[in-house]
Amino acid sequence: MIEAFFGEFLAHPVPLELSMNRCSHNCVFCFANLNQPTRKLDTKALYNQLRKLYDLDTIAARLMRERYPVCISNRVDPFAKSNYETTLPVLEILRGYNIPVMFQTRGGFGVKEALDIVEPSLWYISINQQDEELRKRLEPQSTTLESRYELIRAVTEQGHSVQVAINPMVPEWIPDPEKLIADCVEAGAESFILQSLHFSRDQVANIPERGREALGVETIKLALGGRQNEQFEDWYYRLEKAASDQLCHCGAPFDFPHEPFYANNFYKEVYDKVFPTVYDFLNRCYAAGPGIYSFSDWYNTMMPLLPAGYAGNMRSYIAVQRKRYADLAFSEQEMNPKAYMGYEDLLALWWNSEVLPRSPAHMLPFAIVTETLHTGDTVVVYDENDMPYYVFDPALLESPRIAVDLDEYEVAGIAAFYDQVAEAIEAEQPAEDNEPAS
C-alpha cells in the first residue's frame, strides 16, 4: 500500500511512501530488514488502492489525488530483485494518474525500463563505501560501486536529478571523503545527504552472525549508543566541506538538527509540491537572525507548504513517533487523540511539545521563553493562543538550555517583544477595565 509517510513528518519533503517486499540487497545495516525481516507486500491491496483512488477518503489517497510525490522507498530498494517486478507496473499506474515519484536506491534491475516510464524525478542514490571488497561484505546482494556511478550518469543524462545519500556513514568505510564527493559530482550528483549509522537494541539482536562480522563489534557498539568515534568530527567536516565547496545542497538532517540545512530545497526544484521540513523553519531563523519566535512565525513558514482544509485521523503521524511520545504529546496539550485534526493541528502540537522529535524544543538553538514573577516563580510566557515563545540563538549551541528567562538573557528584539505582550494583555482586558475611573 502507498501510505502517508507518517514517520517522516517534518523530516522528509516527500509525504507518501510505498514499501514492498523485504529488500533482497540484504545490506547488513538495513534498519528495515532488521525491524521486519519477513515483510511482504500485499500486492492485491496495493492494486485495489490504486484502482479505487478516487473513491477513498484516506490521507494517502487525498495526497495522491493532489499529486504529491511518492517515495519508493525508505524501506526497500525498488530495483532489488525482490521488488522490481512490482515496481515497474506500479510506476505505469502512477504515471497514468500523473503522480510523481522519488526513488531511493542502490540500483539493480529494471532501471532502464523505469526511465522510459517516469517523468524527470529525484533519485536518491546511496553510496557509502569506497572499496568493492568491503561493499561485498556489507551489501552482499547489492550493486557494485562502479555501477552506481554509472547509474548517476544514466539518470542525469536523461534529465533526472541525483542526490547521493552517504547513508549510513562510518568514517572507516570512506577513507578519502574528498574523492568520494568529487567522483559523485563528476558523475552528475547535485546534492548530498549524510546520515550516521544507528541501531536500537532490537535491531542489534536481529543482526545475523555474518552481519556482525562485517560490521565489527566496535562499530555496532557506537551505533547502538548513537555515539561517534574520536575521528568522526574531523572526518565529517572534511566530507561536508568537500560537498559544500562544490555544491550548495548538502547537509546532515538528523545528525545535526541545529545547523542550517539546504539539501531539502533541492526537492522543491524537482517537484511542484512537497511537504515542509523542520529545516524550512530553522533556515528561516538563521536567515532572520537571533530573536524571539512565535507560533505565527512557525505557522506562516510551514502551513503554506501543507495541504489546507484536511480533517481526518492524523493520529498515525504522532503514534509512529513511539506510543510513549504520542500519549505524552496529547496529554501535554489536553487533546483528544481520537478527534479529527488537520495539518494546522499537527503544527500546533509540534510547536507546543517538549517530547515530539523535531519540535523546536528539541533543536539546540531554541529555548522556551520564561519569566520570573514577583513571587519568585518562573513561568512559561504564552501568546494569546496559549502557545509558547522560543528564543532562537545560535549562541545556545555552545551552552544548550531548555528554557531562558528573559530577565537574564540578552537577545535581539526583547523590548519589542515586551511591548507586544503588553499590548496583547491590554487587548484582553474587559472594556470597562480600560475606562477611566469616574
Ligand code: SF4
Ligand atoms: S538497499 Fe536499502 S532497503 Fe535494501 S537492504 Fe540495503 S539498506 Fe535496506
